[in-house]
Amino acid sequence: MDASTDKSLLKENINVEDQEGKLASNPNDILDIVSSHFKSKFEDEKVEEITPFEGERKPLKNPITPEEVRKSFNSLSNNKAPGEDQIHAELLKYGTPLLDQTIADTFNTTFSKHENLDINTGVLIAIQKPGKKKGPPNNLRPITLLNSLRKALSIITLNRIRPFVEEYLSKSQSGFRPDRSTADVVWTHKWLAAKTLKEDVIIKISGIDMSAAFDTIDRNQLLNIIATIVNEDELRIIRFLLSNTKIKTRINGATKTNTFISNVGTPQGDSLSPVLFIVYLEHALKEVRTTLPRPIVKYEKEIPNEVAYADDVDFIGQDYVNINEIQETLHKYQLKVNTDKTEFTALSKNEEDWKNAKKVGSLIGDLEDVERRKQLSTAALNKLYHVWMKGNKLKTTTKIQLYKSLVKSILLYNCSTWALTLTEEEKINAFHRKQLKKVLNIKFPVKITNKSLYKKCQEKPLSLQILKARWNLFGHILRRDSDIPANRATRAYFIQYGHKLRGRPTTTLPIVLNRDLGLIEHFRLHSTDDLVKITELAKDRKQWRELSARIEKAAEASQTVNWDATRQYVSKSHILYDC
Template sequence: MLFISKPCCASNGNYLRWTYLYDSTVQRVLLPYTEVYSKTSVVYSKTSVVPTEIKNRIRPDVERYLSKSQSGFRPNRSTADVVWTHKWLSAKTLKEDVRIKITGIDMSAAFDAIKRSQILDILKTMIKEDELRIVRFLLSNTEINTKINGSSKAMPFMSNVGTPQGDSLSPVLFTIYLENALREIRTTLPEPNSSYGREIPSEIAYADDVDFIGHDYANIAKIQETLEKYQLKVNTDKTEFTLLPKSEEDWKKVKKVGSLIVDNEDIERRKQLSSTALSRLNNLWLKDNKIKTATKIHLYKSLVKSILLYNCSSWALTHTEEENLNAFHRKQLKKILNIKFPFKITNKSLYKKMSRKTTITANT
């Protein structure tokens, strides 16, 4: 058992000491105990446990607040949701021969631009007072350490804007902050003028990557004007305008959260990227006597296979495409195990050597 103490400002100007009983066996923070004490006796220890516990406690309120269009930093949601939705849109335009215009925006240093007083005002309407006080404390007196020109001496300074990055709560606070801005932007967007327009989603978002969808491109000037109220700035160099009619082909080259919309082109790109990652570690794979096979396999799954299968849950593969992908996967496995011609090995023996079957269709 471990006691963790952190101060939190109370409504009467005093400080509350929140003492958490941390059970290392279950890795969970139990209920807090509070005690009022003076500012002169503030002593606390930094820990990542409290932000994680607060994130879990406010999660139901956050889920009720966020729009369904936001897939970033939410349970059971991922970039695959974004890619799948774009694939559905492209399939619908190809089937029904209609035009859809997508305005994709990206924001510059969005996490560092949050005005903390604004996020606290938003949270007041969402979460309980106890949780709000803890969030207020976590956002206060944050210190950033920097090193300039390779200097070994850290140069700390206080930061009063943005969310302190590095814990699990910060991205959640950002999505709440952005949702408030998007609610205001939605009031400026034109209403769908057809039943078809009401069938398609008007917005797809993953954190600060937001796509506005409609029969016309969104007004970037109005969007920027609204976002500036929240100290958020659109990166105009990364703004994308995509047209999805049957006759156009340029949309097939557009990437959304790192994936191409067309499956076979995305798979080929994944193969190229994973091959590059594999080649960068050639020295590692060739050290047969120095690195254990189990370690190589673990590194391969973490550094190469994760690139190959990024957003693979959004793919709709034919049997032939699946077999080709598995063959490519086996080729990579042979390389990390240093199995070369003329030596031959059956697929069954290869998978056995890898400890368990690891085909693309297996549960990875």
């Protein structure tokens, strides 16, 4: 959380209801209600407490070095609200190098002598969930501010265990891993959908949704799992970070002096927590996989059978999985399946419902996803109406920067997976220009040429930006391990399992990629052999950049709109923007 954001949250009063449904007015009552609410979520008196140290006192086999401390300090973000210690990250980040050795010695002494280091208390700030009714405590979202030294120790631990974690996790998991993102998941589903639009095969997806998964895991079980993966030193540090975690509540500027224990789930606000969670989940999923039926149909053996991003897990095959069996297995690990949000999707030429199925924030159907992105970006643009209307008070460059950060980023979320016809691309270009005109406060009867508008905003047609993102992602995926779901789905598309469907081909991601390659000579994407050649090319980053640049240049040259021919004048008295 930014420091400025923290101040704004403190100014915004939080209203909560008591058990009788009446709004509490006394500040102390509000603090007690919120604190009790989150205590019930994060503290379980039945859970056995984890001790910070175990076994004899001895130094770490690989002591924490000043270089590790410095690297962790440099990883801290600027302008973030401090924790209980009130030490801002900048003080550590830009402090004297002598501090690195001092902090390293402090950490090492803690483990060699089992001395207490009080860095595990966080400050919880509750904010109102957007779009939710004000009053019920369930509609508050907790944000925990941690001490800077704890953040540094967590980053050191994360850097140490990452190689072990990468080796332990399955290829299907894309969450919180280097070089992986939600785009991997969406890309996989788009290629599977393209497969069913090309052949008479049906692919069924069982999307498992878990309830508050991060907040329900058993820390003792987590430690037992971690012990099988990492070295003794890292296990000792993780044990320390999971022990004696306490929370103070701060509401409306007032902080409750009493703390409560947080002993359920991964520690709030910790950079190490997501990685610990996916390790815990992976262990549970390994057992789940033993209960699933083995692939029988040929295409089931080729396509990815599982795609996951953190706790969003999709099981893929010819049939849906048995949710009850999965629930029983996950229950052993205190993980709960939200049956109301669990989604079953059948990818088929004859089905339409799958197009509105949401996967990690994107809809599988391209047109449906684009339309939704337009609506969300329009809402974001309208929220900043007062900014665009300030006229000359804000520089054009400032407005454009705000637009790119707060609006355009919403519009182009996972745009690298879109498959659009040329007509649809021109529609989204027009939508983009309409937004740019609104940002610049250009209204009728004032006119501006498209070429001048792009130049003034330092922009390009959105279709070219989407094309560039598509080829960046395509190359990135091809360079990854061949067994990740995105690559398996890509390969499976070119292996024929069923009868080819008649009629005009539907515009899908592989067809659009082939269309892009058609802009230049000697490249096509029609078969497995073509994919192998392009994969080899992608491994050479320089050659791939040159290929992408050639495609982008050819696409720009083939734009159907002649910018110079579209200049429109109303009269000489009207302002014409031209740069």
